[in-house]
Amino acid sequence: MIEVKNLTKQFGDNVVLNGITETIQKSEKVVVIGPSGSGKSTFLRCLNLLESPTGGEIWFEGKNITAKGTNIDAVRCKMGMVFQHFNLFPHLTVLQNITLAPVTLKRQTKDEAEEKARKLLERIGLSDKADVYPSSISGGQKQRIAIVRALAMNPDVILFDEPTSALDPEMVGEVLELMRELADEGMTMVVVTHEMGFAREVGTRVLFMDGGVIVEQNEPNAFFANPQHPRLKDFLSKVL
Amino acid sequence: MNNFFQVINRVLIANEGWKVILSGLGKTIEIAFFAIIIGTILGCLFALMKISTIKPLRWFANLYTTIIRGIPMVTQLMIFGFVIFSGKNEIMVASLAFGINSGAYCTEIFRAGIQGVDKGQMEAGRSLGLSYSQTLWKIILPQAIKAVLPTYTSEFIALIKETSVASFIAVTDLTKAGDMIRNATYNPWVPLFTVALIYLIMTLGLEKIFSRLERRLAKSDRS
Numbered sequence: 001m002i003e004v005k006n007l008t009k010q011f012g013d014n015v016v017l018n019g020i021t022e023t024i025q026k027s028e029k030v031v032v033i034g035p036s037g038s039g040k041s042t043f044l045r046c047l048n049l050l051e052s053p054t055g056g057e058i059w060f061e062g063k064n065i066t067a068k069g070t071n072i073d074a075v076r077c078k079m080g081m082v083f084q085h086f087n088l089f090p091h092l093t094v095l096q097n098i099t100l101a102p103v104t105l106k107r108q109t110k111d112e113a114e115e116k117a118r119k120l121l122e123r124i125g126l127s128d129k130a131d132v133y134p135s136s137i138s139g140g141q142k143q144r145i146a147i148v149r150a151l152a153m154n155p156d157v158i159l160f161d162e163p164t165s166a167l168d169p170e171m172v173g174e175v176l177e178l179m180r181e182l183a184d185e186g187m188t189m190v191v192v193t194h195e196m197g198f199a200r201e202v203g204t205r206v207l208f209m210d211g212g213v214i215v216e217q218n219e220p221n222a223f224f225a226n227p228q229h230p231r232l233k234d235f236l237s238k239v240l
Numbered sequence: 241m242n243n244f245f246q247v248i249n250r251v252l253i254a255n256e257g258w259k260v261i262l263s264g265l266g267k268t269i270e271i272a273f274f275a276i277i278i279g280t281i282l283g284c285l286f287a288l289m290k291i292s293t294i295k296p297l298r299w300f301a302n303l304y305t306t307i308i309r310g311i312p313m314v315t316q317l318m319i320f321g322f323v324i325f326s327g328k329n330e331i332m333v334a335s336l337a338f339g340i341n342s343g344a345y346c347t348e349i350f351r352a353g354i355q356g357v358d359k360g361q362m363e364a365g366r367s368l369g370l371s372y373s374q375t376l377w378k379i380i381l382p383q384a385i386k387a388v389l390p391t392y393t394s395e396f397i398a399l400i401k402e403t404s405v406a407s408f409i410a411v412t413d414l415t416k417a418g419d420m421i422r423n424a425t426y427n428p429w430v431p432l433f434t435v436a437l438i439y440l441i442m443t444l445g446l447e448k449i450f451s452r453l454e455r456r457l458a459k460s461d462r463s
Contacts, residue, residue: 073371076369077368080367080368081367085360089379091379104378105374149368150367153369
């Protein structure tokens with residue numbers, strides 16, 4: 001589904017991604033871990049071109065999206081993203097947050113979008129928040145709504161950029177629970193996170209990044225039980 | 241006390257000073273009204289140019305704000321009145337001069353407002369598949385407008401007061417009207433305090449209108 005070929009990214013002289021080649025299959029749940037500054041967020045943000053790569057190619061559903069003339073907006077409709085700081089739109093109600101993109105892009109009529117949004121809100125138990133503004137709800141609720149906002153576009157894959165890092169500890173659970181449900185339904189997910197438990201239980205594959213490259217990867221059980229590279233052993237000994 | 245009212249009566253009523261004041265007020269309002277429209281439009285336009293990725297547009301917008309903000313209002317007004325539009329309708333020229341001047345300040349106010357909106361908002365909009373301009377109009381600008389309203393109000397009020405130099409190009413605005421009555425009646429305090437009071441009423445009124453608007457826009461901040 002997503003094919004990354006020799007991806008590099010530089011900010012000035014600072015090399016953040018140093019040649020990443022990776023294929024992500026449909027309905028995989030790929031978890032990316034690594035120390036801060038390892039390039040994992042930049043890698044994720046390159047996948048939907050929020051950062052434009054310095055070199056290399058990214059193919060999505062059979063198309064080279066790094067080629068000149070690609071309609072990146074159309075690609076992003078199929079690639080949802082969830083941010084560390086939620087980035088809900090503060091001037092819109094919860095319902096409007098969810099319906100804005102599908103209605104603006106004429107994917108759904110206003111009525112269809114609202115009906116769908118209400119169903120999604122019901123699913124996460126926040127029906128009563130439809131008409132309030134984001135400033136009046138908790139961080140965990142915000143992040144779940146941000147996830148639902150991405151879902152409203154019916155994406156084929158969702159990218160999660162440290163979705164629980166800005167949350168109070170007691171709210172991490174509800175967000176991970178929703179992500180777990182999505183995973184069980186077969187959604188393709190790429191998740192940058194520090195939640196090792198989530199990586200182990202939900203991930204189908206775990207990548208360890210350091211210094212702008214993927215140092216090691218494996219299916220979760222072997223990844224955590226039997227790390228090979230000394231950098232990964234060192235990292236795991238500190239976080240587990 | 242009787243004397244007090246007699247003086248006012250002599251200066252403003254008997255000599256028909258109120259007519260002069262009224263006509264001056266009309267011109268002041270006319271100039272300020274058109275100037276704020278011109279200034280707001282120019283401000284929006286140049287603010288968008290300043291945040292644009294196209295270099296010549298940014299360069300041109302920077303040139304505009306640098307030149308306009310670096311030259312005194314009266315000098316600009318006289319250049320417009322006696323050089324560029326010499327002999328044209330002076331109210332139109334004054335509206336244009338004040339509008340172009342105010343536009344430079346509006347540009348900076350709007351630019352700061354747009355750039356003050358969290359970067360994550362643009363990223364969230366784009367990540368949903370919205371284009372740059374869709375995100376700008378639906379997500380960034382509504383938040384920016386709310387943020388700049390207080391500063392924009394001050395600019396509006398400052399502009400009304402600035403028009404008091406319009407007489408430099410022979411406009412009989414409110415200030416000039418007061419001055420003419422002072423010359424005709426040899427009474428300085430009645431026309432000057434009258435004029436001052438009218439300015440104050442106008443600026444206070446505007447402040448009230450805008451603060452009401454601000455409160456309405458702030459409804460999404462309430463938790």
